[in-house]
Amino acid sequence: MKIRTQITLLFSLITASILLIFATIIYISAKQNRDKEFYSLLKKEAITKANLYFKAKVPPQTLQQIYHNNYQTIQEVEVAVYDKEFHLLYHDAVDIDFVKETPDMIHEIYSKGEIKFHQGDWQVIGLIYSYNNNKYIITAAAYDQYGYNELKSLLRNSCIIFIFSILFIILVGFYFSKKVFQPIKNLTTEMKKISANYLTVRLKTKPEKDELSELAITFNQMLNRLENSFETQKHFVSNISHELRTPLAAIIAELELSLHHQKTTEEYQRILKNALSDAKKITKLSNNLLDLAKASYDxxxxxxxxxxxxxxxxxxxxxxxxxxxxxxxxxxxxxxxxxxxxxxxxxxxxxxxxxxxxxxxxxxxxxxxxxxxxxxxxxxxxxxxxxxxxxxxxxxxxxxxxxxxxxxxxxxxxxxxxxxxxxxxxxxxxxxxxxxxxxxxxxxxxxxxxxx
Structure with a gap:
C-alpha cells in the first residue's frame, strides 16, 4: 500500500473517530437533558393537578374529563393522589393505571420525599404534597413522545451527516495527500533520470527551507560526492594504468631487444638489471596501492x-x-x-x-x-x-x-x-x-x- 493511501486512510480514520466521539457525546447529552427536563415537567404537572384538586376544589370528574380529552392528542400526564395509608384519593384514569402503585412504592416515596424511575418508555415521578398540615403522595407518569421523536431525528441526522462527512473527508484526504506528495513524486521522477553515466543531473531546489528542499539539497550533496568519487575513480584507474604501463613497456622492450640479437654477458646483465629495476617499481606501486586501500578503511x-x-x-x-x-x-x-x-x-x-x-x-x-x-x-x-x-x-x-x-x-x-x-x-x-x-x-x- 502506498504511503499516500496509508496517510489518507489514517487521516480519515482519526477524523471519523473524532466525529463519532463528538456525535456520541452530543447524543448522550441530549438524551440526559431530555430525561431531566421531562422529569421537571412531570413534577410541575403533578403539583398543578394537586393544586386543582385540593386548593381549587375542581371536581374529580372534571379533571378526569380533561385528562381523557387530552390523552390522545398531547400525551396528558397521568396523576394519582394517595394518602400515607395507601388510600386512593384521586386518579386520572383508574381503568388505565399505567403506574400501578403499590404500598411499598408509596412507603418509599414517603420515606425519601421524591423518587424518579422509568417504567418501559414511560417516566414516573413520585413526591410528597402538603396540604392543611397533611401529607399526601402524588405520582405522575407520561410518555415523552415529542422528546423521543427529537432524539430519533437527532440520531438519524447524525448518522447521515457522519456518513457524508466520512466520504467528504476521504475525498479531501486524497486531494491533499496528492497535493502534498506531488513534490515528492516530482523528485522521484528526476531521480530516475540519474545513473552512473549521467551524474550531472541535480534536483531542483526551492528558496524556502522546508523539509523537501532540505532533502533535495542533501541528495544533491550526495550526488556531488558520488560524482567526485566516480571522477576520482576514473582518474585513479587512468593513473594506475599509466604508472604500470611505463615499467611494463620498458621490461618488454628490454627483453625483446635481448632476444633479437646476441648479447655479451655484460649487456645481458645490464638488461636484467634494468628489468629488475622496473619490476621493483611495479612491486612498490602495488604495495603503495594496497597500503592506500588499507588507510582508506573504516x-x-x-x-x-x-x-x-x-x-x-x-x-x-x-x-x-x-x-x-x-x-x-x-x-x-x-x-x-x-x-x-x-x-x-x-x-x-x-x-x-x-x-x-x-x-x-x-x-x-x-x-x-x-x-x-x-x-x-x-x-x-x-x-x-x-x-x-x-x-x-x-x-x-x-x-x-x-x-x-x-x-x-x-x-x-x-x-x-x-x-x-x-x-x-x-x-x-x-x-x-x-x-x-x-x-x-x-x-x-x-x-x-x-x-x-
Missing part, C-alpha cells in the same frame, strides 16, 4: 593498540638504510627530557611505519646529500614529528597539491616516483586523528610536521 575495522612512536621511527630508518645504503637518517629529541609515556599512543604500527618510511624516503631522494633529519618533541600535550631535508624544495604552486593521489609536481624529473606516497601518508595520519603540514623553500629544503 577506522573501526583497523586494529589500534599502544604503540611507541620512537621505536617505529627507528625501525623505519633501519628499513630505509637497508633498502638503499646511500640514504642517511638522523633522529633527535628536541626537548631535554621526554617521558617514555609521551611517545606512546594508540595506533596501527604497520600503517604508521609506512607513513614514516614514505616521508624519510622522500627527504633522502630529493636532497643531494640523501640525508633526512627527524626530530621528536611535545607541543600542547601532542607529539610533534618533523621530517626535514636540505633538498630541492617544492614550488609554491605545488604545495597545495602534493597530497593529491598520483600528483607529481615540477620536480618529478629529479627522481622516480608514482605520486602515492604523500597522499597515503596524509590518510594514515588523519586515520590516527593527527595533522600533517608542509613548509618548503626552493633549493633550501622541505619540512613536513606531524602532530599526533
Amino acid at each position: 577506522p573501526s575495522k583497523i586494529t589500534f593498540k599502544s604503540t611507541r612512536i620512537d621505536e617505529i621511527l627507528i625501525d623505519a630508518c633501519s628499513q630505509i638504510q637497508q633498502a638503499n645504503a646511500a640514504y642517511q637518517t638522523k633522529l633527535s629529541f628536541e626537548d631535554d627530557f621526554i617521558l617514555d609515556s609521551e611517545t606512546v599512543l594508540m595506533g596501527n604500527e604497520y600503517l604508521l611505519k609506512v607513513a614514516f618510511i614514505n616521508l624519510i624516503e622522500n627527504g633522502c631522494k630529493f636532497s643531494e646529500d640523501h640525508l633526512c633529519h627527524i626530530s621528536i618533541s611535545t607541543s600542547n600535550s601532542k607529539l610533534q614529528l618533523k621530517f626535514s631535508d636540505r633538498g630541492i624544495g617544492i614550488p609554491t604552486e605545488d604545495i597545495t597539491k602534493i597530497f593529491t593521489p598520483f600528483y607529481r609536481g615540477k620536480n618529478k624529473s629529479f627522481t622516480y616516483g608514482n605520486g602515492i606516497g604523500l597522499s597515503l601518508t596524509k590518510k594514515i595520519i588523519e586515520l590516527h586523528s593527527g595533522t600533517i603540514n608542509v613548509t618548503s623553500q626552493l633549493h633550501q629544503g622541505t619540512t613536513l610536521t606531524i602532530l599526533l
Whole structure:
C-alpha cells in the first residue's frame, strides 16, 4: 500500500473517530437533558393537578374529563393522589393505571420525599404534597413522545451527516495527500533520470527551507560526492594504468631487444638489471596501492593498540638504510627530557611505519646529500614529528597539491616516483586523528610536521 493511501486512510480514520466521539457525546447529552427536563415537567404537572384538586376544589370528574380529552392528542400526564395509608384519593384514569402503585412504592416515596424511575418508555415521578398540615403522595407518569421523536431525528441526522462527512473527508484526504506528495513524486521522477553515466543531473531546489528542499539539497550533496568519487575513480584507474604501463613497456622492450640479437654477458646483465629495476617499481606501486586501500578503511575495522612512536621511527630508518645504503637518517629529541609515556599512543604500527618510511624516503631522494633529519618533541600535550631535508624544495604552486593521489609536481624529473606516497601518508595520519603540514623553500629544503 502506498504511503499516500496509508496517510489518507489514517487521516480519515482519526477524523471519523473524532466525529463519532463528538456525535456520541452530543447524543448522550441530549438524551440526559431530555430525561431531566421531562422529569421537571412531570413534577410541575403533578403539583398543578394537586393544586386543582385540593386548593381549587375542581371536581374529580372534571379533571378526569380533561385528562381523557387530552390523552390522545398531547400525551396528558397521568396523576394519582394517595394518602400515607395507601388510600386512593384521586386518579386520572383508574381503568388505565399505567403506574400501578403499590404500598411499598408509596412507603418509599414517603420515606425519601421524591423518587424518579422509568417504567418501559414511560417516566414516573413520585413526591410528597402538603396540604392543611397533611401529607399526601402524588405520582405522575407520561410518555415523552415529542422528546423521543427529537432524539430519533437527532440520531438519524447524525448518522447521515457522519456518513457524508466520512466520504467528504476521504475525498479531501486524497486531494491533499496528492497535493502534498506531488513534490515528492516530482523528485522521484528526476531521480530516475540519474545513473552512473549521467551524474550531472541535480534536483531542483526551492528558496524556502522546508523539509523537501532540505532533502533535495542533501541528495544533491550526495550526488556531488558520488560524482567526485566516480571522477576520482576514473582518474585513479587512468593513473594506475599509466604508472604500470611505463615499467611494463620498458621490461618488454628490454627483453625483446635481448632476444633479437646476441648479447655479451655484460649487456645481458645490464638488461636484467634494468628489468629488475622496473619490476621493483611495479612491486612498490602495488604495495603503495594496497597500503592506500588499507588507510582508506573504516577506522573501526583497523586494529589500534599502544604503540611507541620512537621505536617505529627507528625501525623505519633501519628499513630505509637497508633498502638503499646511500640514504642517511638522523633522529633527535628536541626537548631535554621526554617521558617514555609521551611517545606512546594508540595506533596501527604497520600503517604508521609506512607513513614514516614514505616521508624519510622522500627527504633522502630529493636532497643531494640523501640525508633526512627527524626530530621528536611535545607541543600542547601532542607529539610533534618533523621530517626535514636540505633538498630541492617544492614550488609554491605545488604545495597545495602534493597530497593529491598520483600528483607529481615540477620536480618529478629529479627522481622516480608514482605520486602515492604523500597522499597515503596524509590518510594514515588523519586515520590516527593527527595533522600533517608542509613548509618548503626552493633549493633550501622541505619540512613536513606531524602532530599526533
